[in-house]
Amino acid sequence: MIQHIGKQTLRLDAPVCVAAGAAVVGSKEGEGPLKERFDAVSDDLYFGQKSWEAAETVMLRQCFDLVCGKAGLTGAALQYLLGGDLLNQCTSSVYALRDVPAPYLGLYNACATMGEALSLGAVLTAFCGGPVCAMTGSHFCSAERQFRGPLEYGGQRTPTAQWTVTGAGAVILQSTGGPRITHITTGRIVDAGVKDLSNMGAAMAPAALDTLLAHFADTGRAPGYYDALITGDLGSFGHSILADLFRDEGLHPPTVFTDCGMLIFDAASQDVHAGGSGAGCSASVFAGHILRCLREGVWRRVLFAPTGALMSVVTAQQGESIPAICHAVAVEMPQGT
């Protein structure tokens, strides 16, 4: 049903399908290149609430309701809910889902949380059959307030800085109906010694390489097996580092070798510097765009590899470097579809 292969990978022989996906984003994301791919775009960054944290909560709930509606089920039908977010104590997920009567597993792997939720959700679905919901999100304003400073400061951003996505992504996993999750490679913590909070891409690229090398070694697949290899939110700067690291390793990436943080914004016109970031970046791009590309036949085999930076404001203030992680999930259209 599930085989542990190599050092870090699970091969799912039981069918685990992404039966539905939903993505909700803010106005800036709704003006970007993927604007047609999201299920809902809010012009109101407050989502009708009085605080950014409450806004993030409502956005997540809206995304949850949308994905349940698309899958034709109620929250009570879910076997498991897997969620998490960037807020301290992961509260937006909890408050969004607090009246859903289904078992809840709270996760935290920063911006790699969607990869973790898909991975553990797939494992649970493999023997329970589902439906299981995996979701996460982030909000630009709550993240700025918590990790950097009040928006009103108007702080300058460095060229390597990224823009936290206001967005949520949710999927329903079950044994039938949609692209299959076939392999999961769970990442190790990699600390490359980077201390620059405005250069998360440099901190996370070595973690992405570590997990992708493990995935290729464990599965025996070359990068070219995939139609698309899409990392989480390295941004353009981190992506170029990963491309260099691939070259150093003698790896040849597939034609579509990109990053959710580069896909969601048009860096040239949207003033986002190195691109998007945040747990909601990879989550909304996966649930909104990547799933659609699979269903539309644009791609048949995708390796989705969200990345996360695992520091906090306190560890940064105490002079620590930034540990990072990346979880890879192979999603493939079944043969004959």
Next chain:
Amino acid sequence: MIQHIGKQTLRLDAPVCVAAGAAVVGSKEGEGPLKERFDAVSDDLYFGQKSWEAAETVMLRQCFDLVCGKAGLTGAALQYLLGGDLLNQCTSSVYALRDVPAPYLGLYNACATMGEALSLGAVLTAFCGGPVCAMTGSHFCSAERQFRGPLEYGGQRTPTAQWTVTGAGAVILQSTGGPRITHITTGRIVDAGVKDLSNMGAAMAPAALDTLLAHFADTGRAPGYYDALITGDLGSFGHSILADLFRDEGLHPPTVFTDCGMLIFDAASQDVHAGGSGAGCSASVFAGHILRCLREGVWRRVLFAPTGALMSVVTAQQGESIPAICHAVAVEMPQGT
């Protein structure tokens, strides 16, 4: 191998054993009723570091090294590491484990994190065979600083307040050698409307009831099946609420019906008011005391049910109530041992 039974429970037919456990605590915990049950007691609350956060990190690492030593393995041999803690962005777990070359899954269910880590760790062990490490912890001083105020304020505590345990607990799960995890009941989020941050027991007791009712219904077991039913950290006040709720439901608890927050301190002499709390409370009591009771034959069947309060400082300041959760794990000595 694993059967989903009832609504929220997994029955593990494949053997998942708690092959080793280790607990490290601070000086106050080391003066309490369980002082002989911990593997290490630190008289230095700083654990040789310059900050409380770094102290918590070193404590977790010490605990990890101890449990690996007891199991006779190195970190590199682990199939999975599951960890989490109360610090913002769960950093003490990450920094404690950042040089351990094993796949890492970060979890956050507040003080119920040990229950979540045991649950997901057991699921992974069921088909991989292990070894898998599940761990968490908390530190009184880092928690006070983050959730309440600087220690130097010397704030008064209400009678229902609890004392965050300085402690860590870690276990190694594998297919042989030790008490077996036989059933896992994953909790739902329950928000009873409590807003008093000094009365977490009241906020969490309804979540404990919800999960325990699900466990008994799903398994067909009565509470009396267990030699001991031990909740996470309701404290004495929350425990008395749970006892009342049991009575209202017509449930008869086993003779040993207690709580990790009541076991770890002597409330009368140690000035901890309603007892211990924190992710390290249930983790250190489980890894230090409960496991030993099972190995020593004091108990053969234990239902361990850590509880967590899922709010943050921000949600409390914004007037929100406290959602709570409880995960139950049945741990039993195999027949004939």
